[in-house]
Amino acid sequence: MEPITDPKNLVRRGYDQISYAYRGDSLPRDRGYFRWLEELTPLLQPGDAVLDLGCGCGVPAAEELAPRFAVTGVDISPVQIERARGLVPQATFICADMAGVAFPPQSFAAIVSFYALIHLPVAEHGPLLARCFQWLQPGGLLMAIVGHSAWTGSEDDWRGAPMYWSHADEGTYLRWLGEIGFDVQWTRFIPEGDGGHTLVLAQRAR
Ligand SMILES: C[S@@+](CC[C@H](N)C(=O)[O-])C[C@H]1O[C@@H](n2cnc3c(N)ncnc32)[C@H](O)[C@@H]1O
Numbered sequence: 580m581e582p583i584t585d586p587k588n589l590v591r592r593g594y595d596q597i598s599y600a601y602r603g604d605s606l607p608r609d610r611g612y613f614r615w616l617e618e619l620t621p622l623l624q625p626g627d628a629v630l631d632l633g634c635g636c637g638v639p640a641a642e643e644l645a646p647r648f649a650v651t652g653v654d655i656s657p658v659q660i661e662r663a664r665g666l667v668p669q670a671t672f673i674c675a676d677m678a679g680v681a682f683p684p685q686s687f688a689a690i691v692s693f694y695a696l697i698h699l700p701v702a703e704h705g706p707l708l709a710r711c712f713q714w715l716q717p718g719g720l721l722m723a724i725v726g727h728s729a730w731t732g733s734e735d736d737w738r739g740a741p742m743y744w745s746h747a748d749e750g751t752y753l754r755w756l757g758e759i760g761f762d763v764q765w766t767r768f769i770p771e772g773d774g775g776h777t778l779v780l781a782q783r784a785r
Contacts, residue, residue, distance in 0.1 A: 586743040593740040594656035627688035633695020637663030645669040692723040701745040718785040725752045749777045
């Protein structure tokens with residue numbers, strides 16, 4: 580594979596191509612997402628505003644949250660966003676780079692981001708987490724999959740398209756979150772193949 584000069588374009592084109600290969604229109608309820616969201620939703624009030632960064636086709640997180648909360652999903656892939664609008668009509672979807680999107684301060688009671696931050700060049704992770712802090716209301720919650728160990732790289736054929744990933748290690752995320760002002764509630768190792776990721780729940784102090 581040639582050196583990657585425009586990783587975001589590669590990721591956008593990749594998910595446009597593999598949207599259906601990555602995720603069908605529904606997902607079995609034994610997948611971890613549902614248990615993670617069951618830990619988050621009791622901490623929210625009905626109708627709360629929730630942001631899903633890198634929402635994909637809206638399944639499962641936006642779809643699961645939209646009946647009870649005011650969900651906004653952001654994704655860089657036009658195909659993913661078009662599917663999300665069809666699959667989860669109650670939610671609002673924005674096709675944008677999560678590192679460039681803007682919201683007024685204190686817009687959301689919670690932000691979720693599953694397996695998406697890890698596609699963003701790692702130099703942009705800390706600044707994005709700082710923006711998430713600003714977008715959260717006091718007491719607001721961030722639940723995100725972040726890197727467990729540091730790695731930046733790509734594959735020529737990941738589920739049918741070239742793909743790029745970039746992330747720091749768990750300790751670095753915990754340091755960044757602390758420096759930004761988040762209180763980390765817990766972290767959990769989420770295995771995948773030979774490796775895995777870290778799921779973190781962090782709170783903006785009240
Ligand atoms: C592995 S999928 C995960 C989708 C969904 N969160 C899930 O867990 O099923 C990663 C998603 O992040 C999106 N994504 C990657 N980089 C992004 C960026 N810079 N801004 C917004 N979305 C991005 C991709 O288009 C893709 O839909």
